[in-house]
Amino acid sequence: METRRQIFHILIGLTTIAFLFLFGRTITIVSIFITILLGLLVINQLYLGRKIHLIQWFISNFERKNVDFPGWGSACYATGVLLLCCFLADINEIAASILIIALGDGLATIIGKMGKISILYNKNKKIEGSAAFFIGSLTGYLFIGPLIIPAAAISMIVESMPINIDDNISLPITLIIFFLVI
Amino acid sequence: MDIITEVAFSINNQLLTDISLLIHNEIIFVGLLIAAVLLGERRPKKIMKIISVMVFAVIIGIIIKMLIITERPCAGMELLYCPEDPSFPSLHALAAFSLMIAFLNKKSFILYMLFALFIVFTRLVLAVHGFVDIAASLAIAMIAYYITDRIWVRYYGD
Numbered sequence: 533m534e535t536r537r538q539i540f541h542i543l544i545g546l547t548t549i550a551f552l553f554l555f556g557r558t559i560t561i562v563s564i565f566i567t568i569l570l571g572l573l574v575i576n577q578l579y580l581g582r583k584i585h586l587i588q589w590f591i592s593n594f595e596r597k598n599v600d601f602p603g604w605g606s607a608c609y610a611t612g613v614l615l616l617c618c619f620l621a622d623i624n625e626i627a628a629s630i631l632i633i634a635l636g637d638g639l640a641t642i643i644g645k646m647g648k649i650s651i652l653y654n655k656n657k658k659i660e661g662s663a664a665f666f667i668g669s670l671t672g673y674l675f676i677g678p679l680i681i682p683a684a685a686i687s688m689i690v691e692s693m694p695i696n697i698d699d700n701i702s703l704p705i706t707l708i709i710f711f712l713v714i
Numbered sequence: 715m716d717i718i719t720e721v722a723f724s725i726n727n728q729l730l731t732d733i734s735l736l737i738h739n740e741i742i743f744v745g746l747l748i749a750a751v752l753l754g755e756r757r758p759k760k761i762m763k764i765i766s767v768m769v770f771a772v773i774i775g776i777i778i779k780m781l782i783i784t785e786r787p788c789a790g791m792e793l794l795y796c797p798e799d800p801s802f803p804s805l806h807a808l809a810a811f812s813l814m815i816a817f818l819n820k821k822s823f824i825l826y827m828l829f830a831l832f833i834v835f836t837r838l839v840l841a842v843h844g845f846v847d848i849a850a851s852l853a854i855a856m857i858a859y860y861i862t863d864r865i866w867v868r869y870y871g872d
Contacts, residue, residue: 618850
């Protein structure tokens with residue numbers, strides 16, 4: 533279930549990057565903005581007890597259990613990507629950041645599940661997962677060159693920390709601060 | 715100026731411009747927000763939570779405005795109402811979206827969504843904000859609600 537969820541997570545990220553380069557930043561922002569609003573309408577209907585078969589299927593197959601509300605994971609992901617697109621003007625920086633969130637975070641979960649060595653400051657995360665996060669994130673070299681190394685390292689540290697904030701929110705904020713400071 | 719702001723700004727309707735200018739006034743806008751909160755929620759604790767979300771979102775917005783200086787689309791157009799402070803993000807949109815998200819589990823959510831969309835539309839009509847400012851406000855409002863909700867549940871329960 534979790535592996536399937538992460539593969540979907542990675543695919544959505546890669547699709548967003550392709551969309552970004554095909555249609556540009558503004559159309560991507562408009563599309564994500566509309567998607568979030570439609571998503572909130574769907575979440576509202578689910579809250580009110582309406583059964584939407586396609587959405588129910590999606591949630592049962594791709595959503596984590598014990599989330600704040602139905603569709604929470606997807607809402608966080610879309611919010612994080614929208615945040616990146618709005619705060620960063622360079623589409624290469626946006627693409628590299630989405631790759632870190634999608635591929636890095638996705639691989640960290642898939643590999644981390646099979647890991648054996650816990651991180652000193654967070655027993656719930658594995659060193660193998662963090663290594664996979666860092667290596668996966670390095671593919672962002674295609675977009676921003678050597679700058680990906682510090683970006684991936686900082687993101688890896690934030691992802692492995694025991695903070696009670698969704699990775700899809702904490703990672704975009706970290707990457708926005710990183711790119712704005714750089 | 716992006717294409718969406720350009721289209722909204724090109725709408726030549728005096729009534730719409732007048733309404734937009736009314737909402738542009740902070741005192742009237744805050745009054746509208748308070749009325750909208752009181753219309754949708756009667757429980758004092760929930761009212762406090764919604765107001766906390768909006769205040770927190772606006773504080774985040776003000777901090778971002780101080781850090782990221784962007785020019786307003788209306789700058790240089792010699793429009794009397796054009797504010798001089800940075801454009802990014804829209805504080806009006808932040809407050810309206812925070813209010814909308816606070817009603818996510820209610821039947822009235824759709825009305826609050828329409829209210830928020832109308833507010834952001836008036837910002838584009840006046841060209842005081844670009845579409846990116848508005849979109850960023852939606853994302854910031856979601857995060858502000860998420861953080862406030864976490865803190866609220868921790869200290870005051872659900």
